[in-house]
Amino acid sequence: MSQKAVSHSQASSMGGGRGALPVHKTQQPVQSRARTVTMQDEHCIRMGEYILRFEDGPEIGESFEERALRELRETPERRAEALEQLRDLLRGEPGLVVPLDNEQFLLSYLRPCKFYPESAFERIKKMYKFRPKHAKYFMNLLPSRDKNVFEQCLLTVLPNRDQHGSRILMIEAGDKWKPKEVSLTELLRGVLLVLEAAILEPRTQISGSIVLIDLRGLSMHHVWQFSPGFASMIVEWVQELIPCRIKAIHIVNQPYIFNMLFSIFKPFLQEKLRNRIHFHGEDRASLLNHIDAKSVPTQYGGDMYLPHDQGLELHRLLCLYDDQYQKTSEYGYVNINKQKGKDKKEKRISET
16 A cells, blocks of 8 residues: 555445545656546545545455455355355344345454354344444434534545555544534544445455544543443444454544543453553654554654545545445344335235
8 A cells, every 4th residue: 555556446336345445646647647537437536646435346455365364364265154154144133134145244244253153143233233222323324414524524534554454544533623513423423434434345354444533622622522321332332343353543632631531431441442542642753653654644743745624525425325325224123023014015016
């Protein structure tokens, strides 16, 4: 990803392999880059010298194949066997509706579970029992319904993976976040919309994601938005449910008051996740000890100069896949008796 010329994959369907947002630096002059983007497709964003577009192909490249084997036990034979076993387990779960024919969806759970089908099955069940309990955050996620958080430009997908191939999401949740304009619920739903795309990107399934949180200007007004109940819920989701390898969470520019906010979350953190949270303050060298400078914006000491405030462009890109988000939102447990009645009605209609 640090090379200047990298091939691009055009996403055609989020449901059949929706990817996150890889961004590649090109070698052409700016005029040529802009012309190329216009001619090829609209599924991309120009970010200064970088182009952000969805990946969707199953091809991952040799380095990611090696990482998948080394870290996840992934081989073609084990993948095929685990997929079939997971499908069998899901077929036997009453009332659970998930896309058994969508290999990327199934792999998004198998890979973080290192291809143990039973573990992936348990995680899927937990996820779809969890979502209705916290419906205002996790249900009916559609980009077209959640524009406000993107208008405020609080979320950015950074232009390069890190040196280990991890996707990087940046959240600006300090003075740029105005809770009266963007509620905590809206902020979380925006994060979920981006992560839902990232989760089904094959390379991100393998190398995971990093979250970079900028808390410059955090105030008591921000801290008051959080409760122990919210903290418990979100930590449970990260530690036990999300089909994504959260490789690290980097906190930058945090003021002293952040200690009060972190104390709300700390009791719920297991050792594995706690050890992956890094606090850097304004120490840029500390951050660059973890992430290569080529993958870090200049305001954090890195080499990438990126335009600010491209949230609406990201929203536009996500909205192209609104219908696929709609399909995804329909996965989960259904009322079995209600579903039987619906099936009988559809059968009667087909016979007339």
